[in-house]
Amino acid sequence: MLITWFTRPRTRGRRRADSRSRSADTDRDRSRACPKPRFPRASPTAHTAAMSDTTPTPRPWSPTHGDPYRPVPHRPERIAPEESLARAARLRERMDERRTVRAFSPDPVPEQVVRDAIACAATAPSGAHQQPWTFALVKDPGVRRRIREAAEHEEKVSYDGRLGEEWLAALRPLGTDAVKAHMTDAPALIVVFQQRYWLGEDGTKRKHYYGDESVGIAVGMLLTALHLSGLAALIHTPSPMRFLGEVLDRPENEKAFAVIPVGYPADDCEVPDLVRKSLEQVLVEI
Numbered sequence: 217m218l219i220t221w222f223t224r225p226r227t228r229g230r231r232r233a234d235s236r237s238r239s240a241d242t243d244r245d246r247s248r249a250c251p252k253p254r255f256p257r258a259s260p261t262a263h264t265a266a267m268s269d270t271t272p273t274p275r276p277w278s279p280t281h282g283d284p285y286r287p288v289p290h291r292p293e294r295i296a297p298e299e300s301l302a303r304a305a306r307l308r309e310r311m312d313e314r315r316t317v318r319a320f321s322p323d324p325v326p327e328q329v330v331r332d333a334i335a336c337a338a339t340a341p342s343g344a345h346q347q348p349w350t351f352a353l354v355k356d357p358g359v360r361r362r363i364r365e366a367a368e369h370e371e372k373v374s375y376d377g378r379l380g381e382e383w384l385a386a387l388r389p390l391g392t393d394a395v396k397a398h399m400t401d402a403p404a405l406i407v408v409f410q411q412r413y414w415l416g417e418d419g420t421k422r423k424h425y426y427g428d429e430s431v432g433i434a435v436g437m438l439l440t441a442l443h444l445s446g447l448a449a450l451i452h453t454p455s456p457m458r459f460l461g462e463v464l465d466r467p468e469n470e471k472a473f474a475v476i477p478v479g480y481p482a483d484d485c486e487v488p489d490l491v492r493k494s495l496e497q498v499l500v501e502i
């Protein structure tokens with residue numbers, strides 16, 4: 217009974233109350249309107265639970281453009297308010313410790329931690345669930361050097377005047393310049409690409425909705441995951457970034473969004489003495 221109730225999204229409250237009295241005809245109509253999925257139904261938590269060995273592999277993603285609505289139950293365990301408060305306070309504290317690092321140690325990092333952080337980022341919400349992102353994990357020192365050379369070439373033009381006085385003044389407190397040693401010092405670079413549109417194997421193109429917002433959220437989750445996993449990162453946006461697609465040979469529908477060096481801070485790492493806005497300065501309660 218409950219399963220059929222879940223197939224009626226627009227009348228949830230009312231249907232649940234009278235679901236016992238539904239006629240067989242109503243159920244038949246419903247199954248016609250909402251046909252069986254083409255894939256075996258994954259449990260709602262399968263994509264996360266599948267990280268362990270005991271659960272089945274989740275079904276692979278394939279485009280759903282134009283598919284009918286197929287609901288599945290979602291019943292996450294509700295945690296007690298006291299526990300929520302404790303978790304929120306701890307998370308707030310941990311996130312306040314995050315700093316953008318620009319001086320990296322060359323020490324290697326556990327690669328699986330980086331892959332897991334990328335997997336976390338890929339759970340981000342996205343416009344129409346189009347997941348318009350690609351993460352290129354660049355470990356090869358030769359490729360990192362080519363990226364650094366191209367980035368420093370662009371950054372030199374920028375710092376020598378392209379940015380303009382107002383932008384340069386905004387950057388001054390950060391102590392940045394055109395030298396981008398982090399691109400070769402950090403043991404890994406994550407280059408995030410935004411898929412401007414979906415490109416099928418046969419050349420079909422489909423519009424992506426809210427691509428900027430979606431990739432921005434995913435990058436925020438990536439930085440959070442890296443930080444909470446004990447790694448340091450920098451979100452670097454050399455401008456223009458076209459060279460990244462060329463060096464990494466990405467398809468025409470992808471444009472570079474950011475380069476994220478990942479690693480451990482150098483022993484002598486320093487960061488600018490910045491002040492964050494207080495909660496009172498950023499929160500308006502209505």
Ligand SMILES: Cc1cc2nc3c(=O)[nH]c(=O)nc-3n(C[C@H](O)[C@H](O)[C@H](O)COP(=O)(O)O)c2cc1C
Nearest residue numbers: 314315316317318390392450451452453454487490
């Ligand atoms: C969209 C975006 C682009 C950024 N681009 C650069 C960059 O190109 N180079 C750089 O050194 N830092 C860059 N940053 C990092 C910011 O300068 C940094 O987040 C800010 O100064 C606050 O410092 P914190 O991250 O330590 O709190 C960027 C941050 C964001 C969100």
